[in-house]
Amino acid sequence: MGQYYVEGLFANKQGVKKKIKTGTYPTSSIEPYAKSIWANNPQEAIQIATQELAGGAWTEGPYVSQMTEEQRMRTMGAPEIPGLSSRPANKRKR
Numbered sequence: 001m002g003q004y005y006v007e008g009l010f011a012n013k014q015g016v017k018k019k020i021k022t023g024t025y026p027t028s029s030i031e032p033y034a035k036s037i038w039a040n041n042p043q044e045a046i047q048i049a050t051q052e053l054a055g056g057a058w059t060e061g062p063y064v065s066q067m068t069e070e071q072r073m074r075t076m077g078a079p080e081i082p083g084l085s086s087r088p089a090n091k092r093k094r
Contacts (some may be wrong), residue, residue: 004045005068007034008061016057030059034069 011019015029035052039045042064049062065072 001038001040002066003036004039004042004064004066005034005036006045006049006061007032007063007065007069008049009033009059010053010056010061011059012053013055016055019057025059031056033062036068 009030010033011025011029012031015025018029019025033049033053035049037045037048039048045064046062050058067075
């Protein structure tokens with residue numbers, strides 16, 4: 001089994017019901033989805049993520065990768081927010 005990161009946008013159950021009536025998803029019903037899932041292959045990871053939507057529907061995605069968003073941004077060399085980077089702890093002098 002491998003760890004896959006599934007990301008995308010989905011409309012919740014109420015948004016799907018409103019789409020049937022009006023033809024479009026209301027913006028208040030669209031939510032982000034980002035979760036790491038243990039699965040045998042990417043298709044199984046998508047299937048598990050779709051089951052977790054509980055009546056919702058994908059509006060954008062799902063995208064599957066084996067790198068987290070944090071790892072991807074670090075490899076690109078994106079700037080970090082000051083104060084949030086991990087630094088080694090200072091040794092105390094006695």
